[in-house]
Amino acid sequence: MALKQSEAIVLRSYPLREADLLVTLFTRAEGKLRGVAKAAKRSKKRFGGALEPLTYVRLYWEERERQELVRLDSCEVLDSPLANEVDYPRAVALGYIAEVLDDVLPDREANDAMFRLALSVLEQLRVGAIWMPLTYFDLWSVRLMGLLPELGGCILCGTALNGHRAWFHPLADGLMCAAHKRLASSEMSKESRAIAAEMFRRPAESFAGDPWPRQRAADLRKFLAQRIERHLEKKLVTAGMLEKID
16 A cells, blocks of 8 residues: 655654554644554664654655554654753643644544644744743634634623623633623733734734743633633643643
C-alpha cells in the first residue's frame, strides 16, 4: 500500500515494547490519528527527535487493514519547540496545548482551522511570553468547538453587558448580570471581554509586542478552561499546573 503523507503536530508518544513508540498525532489531512513507530528509539534516520510532543513534522505513514493503528514510516521535522529555550512555565504551556488538542479532537476528522490555530500559537509561545498565546489558543479553540456563548449579554435575561459587570460559573453556559449571578461566581472584567473581541479581529502574531503579565485576561482564560472542562466532563491536568505558576 502506498504511503500517505501530511503535515502533522505530534501530541503524545508512549513507549511500546523495547524500541517502539505509540504516537498520537494531529494531521492536517486526516485529523487525529494514532500509530506505531517501529524501532523509533533506535532509528535516528527515520525519526530522530521528530516524535517529541508539539513537534511540527512532515509525516509519512501506512494504513493497516482492519486495524485502528497506522504504521508510521518516517517524519521530517519542520519546526520543534526544543529549538528554543524551554523553562518550566513554557513546558507546562506546551503540555496544556497538547492535552487540549488530544482530548477535544475526534479521531480521523480533519480540522484545518484548528491546525492553523495550533501552529500560530506554538510560534508565539516563548519563554517569558506564554500568557498571550494561551489566551488566544483557548479563545479560538472554544469558538471553533462551538462552545463559546455570546459574551455581550446575560444568558438568563438577555441584558446587555457592554459597559457593565459580568460573572461566570463552572455550571453555567455563559456570562450573567449582577441580578442573576450564581453563588461562588467569578467576575470577568470589561477589559478581558474587550481583549476577546480584539482577538477575534487580529492574528496571534499582532499581539506579540504587547506586555502580557499573568494577571492580564486571567479571568477570561479561567472562563474558557471551564468551558472546555465542562465539555470534556473532566479536569485538565495541565490547567491546574498553569494556575500554580506565579
